[in-house]
Structures are given as C-alpha cells and as structure tokens.
Amino acid sequence: MSNYEENTKEIVDSFIEQMGMITQSEGLPRIAGKIIGLLLIESGPFSFSDIAARLQISRGSVSTNTRLLENLSVIERVSKLGERGDFFQMSQDPYMKLLQGSMQRMSKASQTIKEARNALPDSWQASQKRLEALEQFYTEYLKSTQKLIKTLYSKE
Amino acid sequence: MSNYEENTKEIVDSFIEQMGMITQSEGLPRIAGKIIGLLLIESGPFSFSDIAARLQISRGSVSTNTRLLENLSVIERVSKLGERGDFFQMSQDPYMKLLQGSMQRMSKASQTIKEARNALPDSWQASQKRLEALEQFYTEYLKSTQKLIKTLYSKE
DNA sequence: TTATTTGTTCAGTAAAGACTAAACAAGTTG
DNA sequence: CAACTTGTTTAGTCTTTACTGAACAAATAA
The missing domain is CATH 1.10.10.10 (Winged helix-like DNA-binding domain superfamily/Winged helix DNA-binding domain)
Structure with missing residues (x-):
C-alpha cells in the first residue's frame, strides 16, 4: 500500500x-x-x-x-x-463523537447563561434580553447539531 | 450602572x-x-x-x-x-459572523477533501469512499449551519 | 539467556499564545 | 504651552502546548 x-x-x-x-x-x-x-x-x-x-x-x-x-x-x-x-x-462513526462532545459544551454554556439570566434582578430587562438571545443561539445550535447527527447516521 | x-x-x-x-x-x-x-x-x-x-x-x-x-x-x-x-x-448580529467564519472554514476543508478525492487513482476505491464520507460530513454541517442562521435571523 | 521489539512515560526544548507595563504618538483640556 | 488622556505598539515575561529523544518495562524472538 x-x-x-x-x-x-x-x-x-x-x-x-x-x-x-x-x-x-x-x-x-x-x-x-x-x-x-x-x-x-x-x-x-x-x-x-x-x-x-x-x-x-x-x-x-x-x-x-x-x-x-x-x-x-x-x-x-x-x-x-x-x-x-x-x-x-x-473508527466506525468517526465524527459522531466529535459532534457529541461539541454538543456537551454547548449544553453547558447554555445552562450557564440561563442560570445567570434567572439570577438577575427583574429590572435588568435589557441584560436579560441579551442573555436570552445568547441562550437561544446555543439552544438552536444544539438542535441543529442533533439534526445533523440524525441526517448523517440514519443514512447507512 | x-x-x-x-x-x-x-x-x-x-x-x-x-x-x-x-x-x-x-x-x-x-x-x-x-x-x-x-x-x-x-x-x-x-x-x-x-x-x-x-x-x-x-x-x-x-x-x-x-x-x-x-x-x-x-x-x-x-x-x-x-x-x-x-x-x-x-454588535447587532453578534453571532452571525462567527457562524459565517465557521462556514468558511468548513467550506474550505470540504473543498480540500474533494480535490484530493478527485485526484486519487480510480482504483483507490476504499480511500475515496472514506474521503467522500468526510466530505459529506462537512457538506451537511455547512447546510446545517445555513439553516441555523436562517432560523436565528429570520425571527426578528 | 540475551537481544530485540513495542508502547508508554519522562525530562527537556522550542514555539506559540496570552498578558503585562512602559513607551509612544496623537488629541484634548486646563 | 504644559499636562493629561487615549489607544496602539513594543519588549518582555509567563504559561501552555506540542514535540522530541531517551529511558523504561513488558513481551517476544533468536
């Protein structure tokens, strides 16, 4: 070879x-x-x-x-x-584990942001809005990656 | 503040x-x-x-x-x-540019892999199959990221 | 039994990255 | 005009990472 x-x-x-x-x-x-x-x-x-x-x-x-x-x-x-x-x-599914590791980091980040948002005083509306947008970013990214895994690994 | x-x-x-x-x-x-x-x-x-x-x-x-x-x-x-x-x-769309930068790198990687695959001798079937799988990974990831941008930025 | 192979670990080195304090130059204030 | 502010650049330091060659221990071959 x-x-x-x-x-x-x-x-x-x-x-x-x-x-x-x-x-x-x-x-x-x-x-x-x-x-x-x-x-x-x-x-x-x-x-x-x-x-x-x-x-x-x-x-x-x-x-x-x-x-x-x-x-x-x-x-x-x-x-x-x-x-x-x-x-x-x-290995058999070489890229799946990479995606899963990535998802774990996103999930953790999303959680961190959610906790901070919930801990802020209610009067901090603008801050909460910005944190919510970031949380949504990670949440959607997570969903997106889940779909990607489905697409890649249900085709075999 | x-x-x-x-x-x-x-x-x-x-x-x-x-x-x-x-x-x-x-x-x-x-x-x-x-x-x-x-x-x-x-x-x-x-x-x-x-x-x-x-x-x-x-x-x-x-x-x-x-x-x-x-x-x-x-x-x-x-x-x-x-x-x-x-x-x-x-900035206004803080995370979009990050996603776009990520997409550029994926696109470039996908291209590199495609070129290598096409340059290989036809007899290298197993290698081409593996490269094709990796290229597909990047391609789907790209699509996935495009959809993510759509989801995030068409909701405003 | 000795020599060789095999994969891991270790000590050391080089490079890269992150960060600082100070120097610098341009702009502003007193 | 001198003093101060502002943002950038520079030289230096520290930390981390990546990688090496050698040492090591276990397994195998001669």
Whole structure:
C-alpha cells in the first residue's frame, strides 16, 4: 500500500499535510490531523511503527496522538492475527463523537447563561434580553447539531 | 450602572468569569470572553477605560481583544456625543459572523477533501469512499449551519 | 539467556499564545 | 504651552502546548 507512483505520492502527502492544518485550526494537534489523513487516504490498518515511519514523527508523538484520537472515538486500536503490536484504523462513526462532545459544551454554556439570566434582578430587562438571545443561539445550535447527527447516521 | 447590590455583583462577576472560560474553550482568549460577558450583562456602551478598570486588565489587552472582537463583528466601536474616547457595545448580529467564519472554514476543508478525492487513482476505491464520507460530513454541517442562521435571523 | 521489539512515560526544548507595563504618538483640556 | 488622556505598539515575561529523544518495562524472538 505504500508502493505507488510519484504523482500519487504527492497527492497523498499533500492531503496528509492539509489534514494536519485543518485539524489544527479546529483545535487539535497537527500530528493528530496527519494521522487521520493517513488513515483516511491509505487503506489500513496501520501499525504503530508504520505511522511513526510514514509520518516521520517520534514514537512518543504517535503514542500521545493515537491515544487522544482513540479517546475521541475517531480511530480505533485493533490487533492483527499473527502480528505483534497495535494497529490503528478509522473508527466506525468517526465524527459522531466529535459532534457529541461539541454538543456537551454547548449544553453547558447554555445552562450557564440561563442560570445567570434567572439570577438577575427583574429590572435588568435589557441584560436579560441579551442573555436570552445568547441562550437561544446555543439552544438552536444544539438542535441543529442533533439534526445533523440524525441526517448523517440514519443514512447507512 | 455599576451601582448595584452586593449579591447582584457576585452574579455579574461570576457570569463574566464563566463567559471567559466558555469563550476560551472555543478557542478565543479568555479576556475576549470576559469583555463579551461584561457587554452582555451590563448595559453599555462601555468606554475603553471602563473595560480596563472593570475587568482589571491592562489597556494593551483591551486594545488587542476589542480589536479581535471587532474584527469578528461581535462587538462594535461607537462614539458618544460630547465624550472623548471610544466606546464598545455588542454588535447587532453578534453571532452571525462567527457562524459565517465557521462556514468558511468548513467550506474550505470540504473543498480540500474533494480535490484530493478527485485526484486519487480510480482504483483507490476504499480511500475515496472514506474521503467522500468526510466530505459529506462537512457538506451537511455547512447546510446545517445555513439553516441555523436562517432560523436565528429570520425571527426578528 | 540475551537481544530485540513495542508502547508508554519522562525530562527537556522550542514555539506559540496570552498578558503585562512602559513607551509612544496623537488629541484634548486646563 | 504644559499636562493629561487615549489607544496602539513594543519588549518582555509567563504559561501552555506540542514535540522530541531517551529511558523504561513488558513481551517476544533468536
């Protein structure tokens, strides 16, 4: 799977780098994004050592970032009959858990704002109105994300 | 507007701190979040100096963070008849521009993935399938966000 | 049994980001 | 005119994050 022509290799390498940048702009380490990119574009599973060699990164970074992605349910660790060591591949619903994590943060934020709004004196009408608008933003965003999950995961 | 009872002050201060934490978890500086919290919970507009004094932060931080938020169209800089200096208040559609910025990043990511997918050899069916799934994720997310904007901004 | 492999942990380094106080320049007030 | 205010910029500091190479311990192979 690592034997392919030079032009394709450039496409693959470029994609992996870009995935690193995309993921970094979403708040995760660049190497995590490069691992995702590798697992997406080349059929796996990939061994721990393969990832380190292919992406030219330290084993420590592979350990840290695969663990992070595994905890986020984006990738999964598998074993292979007759082979030593761990292998990684994209998990089944790689993006659902990300969405769910996002929803949790929104839910918490919405709750915080609601509590503050309710605690304010009644005479603070303008403030309450502004807080209500922000709360509504998070509430609608939550609903929107729920629908998105439905759309993505009821089509299979 | 800064003269209110002790209990309410605690509610306000707590809210401001919490907004700082919420905004930080979304990738912006904590101080930006505290400025938002202040502008939301106390009716403004607030002068540059008021913000620095009220939040106990340096003038340099006020400058940096108000500029950041102004660039994101979350707050706006206004002047007041008969008063020196700049004042800030929440902008009209504070959250729309954030959503639009998010949509831009998604659109760009989706495009990157599409291009990589199309450049791959036809025989890379499994890879293309995975890339297609990721592209679909971004596409649906984009649609979802568009609908969210519609929902939020056609109700006024 | 020794050597090698494997994945984790640790100590260290570099970079980036956040924030400050001070300097600066422009504008305003006394 | 001098003093003060105002917002920006700069240099510096601190914290956090990301990453490395080496050490470590467990498992496996020779």
